[in-house]
Amino acid sequence: MKKGIFISFEGPEGGGKSTHIRDLERFLENNGIKTLRTREPGGTRLGEVVRDLLQNNLAGEAPSSRAEVMLFAASRAQLCENVIRPALDEGTWVLADRYADSTYAYQGYARGFNLADLKEITRFATGSLVPDLTILLDLPPEASRQRLAARANAPDRIESEGEEFHLKVRNGFLELARDNPERYAVIDARDSREAVSALIEAEIKARFPNQVRS
Numbered sequence: 001m002k003k004g005i006f007i008s009f010e011g012p013e014g015g016g017k018s019t020h021i022r023d024l025e026r027f028l029e030n031n032g033i034k035t036l037r038t039r040e041p042g043g044t045r046l047g048e049v050v051r052d053l054l055q056n057n058l059a060g061e062a063p064s065s066r067a068e069v070m071l072f073a074a075s076r077a078q079l080c081e082n083v084i085r086p087a088l089d090e091g092t093w094v095l096a097d098r099y100a101d102s103t104y105a106y107q108g109y110a111r112g113f114n115l116a117d118l119k120e121i122t123r124f125a126t127g128s129l130v131p132d133l134t135i136l137l138d139l140p141p142e143a144s145r146q147r148l149a150a151r152a153n154a155p156d157r158i159e160s161e162g163e164e165f166h167l168k169v170r171n172g173f174l175e176l177a178r179d180n181p182e183r184y185a186v187i188d189a190r191d192s193r194e195a196v197s198a199l200i201e202a203e204i205k206a207r208f209p210n211q212v213r214s
């Protein structure tokens with residue numbers, strides 16, 4: 001039975017998901033809460049191979065758009081069954097660096113696949129496991145590009161998509177947040193790291209007052 005809390009971090013690339021998950025991890029651990037960080041695609045041995053297939057063309061050819069959907073779903077299925085559910089069952093809080101909403105934003109709103117189909121594939125892959133809270137770190141494409149340009153590594157296959165694609169991703173996330181206001185917290189990721197972390201902590205305290213106090 002699920003005893004832990006499941007929090008996903010979503011948003012355009014460079015929004016600070018990894019950074020703010022690390023900050024939240026420290027905050028929760030100071031409150032005596034055990035946490036586990038996951039990432040997608042990846043987070044299991046199988047998932048990390050899928051990540052290489054998706055991002056670095058490990059197979060020597062890019063996946064077709066439909067194969068891309070199924071590969072993200074396969075990585076998520078493995079992660080849910082082998083990592084996320086067992087952790088939640090033992091009372092650990094799971095902090096996920098991307099989850100199903102990324103499929104809806106990237107493969108749905110940006111690539112154009114039908115959201116109802118993607119939801120059905122996700123339901124099968126996850127056994128209907130939905131986060132308790134989704135933190136959307138919202139960033140306009142130009143700010144995202146600037147942050148990515150400051151990194152040493154070359155853009156991967158999906159990062160290399162054009163401006164229009166990334167705008168659709170951002171707007172897709174904002175629409176998902178509007179459609180699911182009880183699950184989503186939207187945070188302006190252009191603020192400083194300290195300001196964004198403080199907003200996330202305030203959101204967690206407000207939503208889970210019995211577990212988080214200080």
Ligand code: Z5A
Nearest residue numbers: 013014015016017018019040072102103106158159192193
């Ligand atoms: N994808 C998909 O299409 N469908 C799916 O179902 C799933 C994923 C699950 C995974 O990328 C790709 O797969 C992603 C979506 C797609 N592709 N794209 N494009 P990834 O895992 O390799 O990377 P990412 O998720 O796109 O995120 P990232 O590039 O690792 O960025 P981040 O984790 O959000 O940000 P960060 O590394 O914490 O921060 C970036 C920089 O900004 C860094 O220098 C920080 O120091 C700085 N930073 C962070 N926060 C701040 C604030 N608040 N102020 C200033 N600077 C900050």
